[in-house]
Amino acid sequence: xxxxxxxxxxxxxxxxxxxxxxxxxxxxxxxxxxxxxxxxxxxxxxxxxxxxxxxxxxxxxxxxxxxxxxxxxxxxxxxxxxxxxxxxxxxxxxxxxxxxxxxxxxxxxxxxxxxxxxxxxxxxxxxxxxxxxxxxxxxxxxxxxxxxxxxxxxxxxxxxxxxxxxxxxxxxxxxxxxxxxxxxxxxxxxxxxxxxxxxxxxxxxxxxxxxxxxxxxxxxxxxxxxxxxxxxxxxxxxxxxxxxxxxxxxxxxxxxxxxxxxxxxxxxxxxxxxxxxxxxxxxxxxxxxxxxxxxxxxxxxxxxxxxxxxxxxxxxxxxxxxxxxxxxxxxxxxxxxxxxxxxxxxxxxxxxxxxxxxxxxxxxxxxxxxxxxxxxxxxxxxx
Ligand SMILES: Cc1ncc(COP(=O)(O)O)c(C=O)c1O
Numbered sequence: 001x002x003x004x005x006x007x008x009x010x011x012x013x014x015x016x017x018x019x020x021x022x023x024x025x026x027x028x029x030x031x032x033x034x035x036x037x038x039x040x041x042x043x044x045x046x047x048x049x050x051x052x053x054x055x056x057x058x059x060x061x062x063x064x065x066x067x068x069x070x071x072x073x074x075x076x077x078x079x080x081x082x083x084x085x086x087x088x089x090x091x092x093x094x095x096x097x098x099x100x101x102x103x104x105x106x107x108x109x110x111x112x113x114x115x116x117x118x119x120x121x122x123x124x125x126x127x128x129x130x131x132x133x134x135x136x137x138x139x140x141x142x143x144x145x146x147x148x149x150x151x152x153x154x155x156x157x158x159x160x161x162x163x164x165x166x167x168x169x170x171x172x173x174x175x176x177x178x179x180x181x182x183x184x185x186x187x188x189x190x191x192x193x194x195x196x197x198x199x200x201x202x203x204x205x206x207x208x209x210x211x212x213x214x215x216x217x218x219x220x221x222x223x224x225x226x227x228x229x230x231x232x233x234x235x236x237x238x239x240x241x242x243x244x245x246x247x248x249x250x251x252x253x254x255x256x257x258x259x260x261x262x263x264x265x266x267x268x269x270x271x272x273x274x275x276x277x278x279x280x281x282x283x284x285x286x287x288x289x290x291x292x293x294x295x296x297x298x299x300x301x302x303x304x305x306x307x308x309x310x311x312x313x314x315x316x317x318x319x320x321x322x323x324x325x326x327x328x329x330x331x332x333x334x335x336x337x338x339x340x341x342x343x344x345x346x347x348x349x350x351x352x353x354x355x356x357x358x359x360x361x362x363x364x365x366x367x368x369x370x371x372x373x374x375x376x377x378x379x380x381x382x383x
Contacts, residue, residue, distance in 0.1 A: 070275035113263045245277045294323065
């Protein structure tokens with residue numbers, strides 16, 4: 001195998017999807033709306049939605065057409081594209097507290113850039129984090145990560161004000177508090193207020209990692225939904241609806257700090273990702289996407305809650321918020337068996353991690369997902 005671990009995106013490995021190496025489907029050739037076709041031409045309904053990278057549906061016509069036009073326009077060149085500023089203006093208009101943005105290609109890069117800017121602005125090294133922020137060294141543990149880097153970071157529990165305040169007191173001067181504003185449940189207003197207040201009091205910057213939540217829970221993510229303004233924000237995933245684009249943005253007070261540190265990437269300014277983001281921003285402006293996702297999410301969440309009650313022998317609960325939710329299972333084996341059974345019945349359903357609703361998940365599709373899942377759970381529960 002020329003790709004160690006089967007694929008370059010860890011969450012797409014068969015073992016991640018199904019708990020086993022040999023389960024199917026493992027490779028695909030096409031996607032459209034909320035449907036996916038595997039290498040044998042078999043069609044599936046999908047709730048994984050490219051790990052949340054797609055909220056408007058695969059191959060959304062206006063995004064595709066913008067991306068194709070950008071490719072035809074040469075895709076990249078030696079100068080900053082005019083489009084970059086246009087997309088930056090549109091993005092800043094919908095992200096709370098944001099007056100400047102810098103584009104990058106991945107979510108991990110965007111959050112890393114936010115942390116770098118906070119460290120540059122404060123001249124401090126220690127940081128506090130909560131949630132997943134990508135694969136880069138600054139936020140990872142384990143093989144290959146220098147212990148000196150790991151020692152600079154302290155992880156706190158989500159929605160736990162006492163843990164947050166304890167960490168800030170004990171950790172000495174910190175550069176920033178980086179949080180994913182949804183981790184398995186919605187944030188409480190008390191937690192968000194404590195984050196805002198504690199970071200200001202500590203002379204640290206508050207960073208919202210809205211890679212999953214922006215352009216999903218609201219255009220401006222949880223910051224908009226809950227009316228809390230972070231100092232820095234990272235967005236990605238649904239912003240490009242499948243094309244590679246991410247951004248870090250911040251308030252006026254941090255503009256000068258961005259230029260004191262080197263954040264630059266050769267293809268950060270290629271046109272295709274920028275054009276896709278521009279089209280996505282236009283769709284969110286013209287259509288009630290956020291409401292539609294909330295509505296279909298409510299349908300999916302209710303369906304999962306109902307199934308969790310009915311199959312309490314194997315399902316232990318429902319996690320997340322309507323727009324991004326999942327089932328928890330009594331054992332790893334059971335979660336794998338259910339995802340295999342769902343795939344056999346034509347549904348790609350993420351086990352132990354978020355399923356995401358997208359525009360093409362109509363009421364009928366959600367009903368169909370419920371029927372397939374019920375059938376899969378019934379089959380596994382009888383084994
Ligand atoms: C909250 C959050 N931050 C950062 C990342 C990293 O994004 P990417 O995989 O695009 O580098 C992810 C990816 O799942 C994420 O969910």
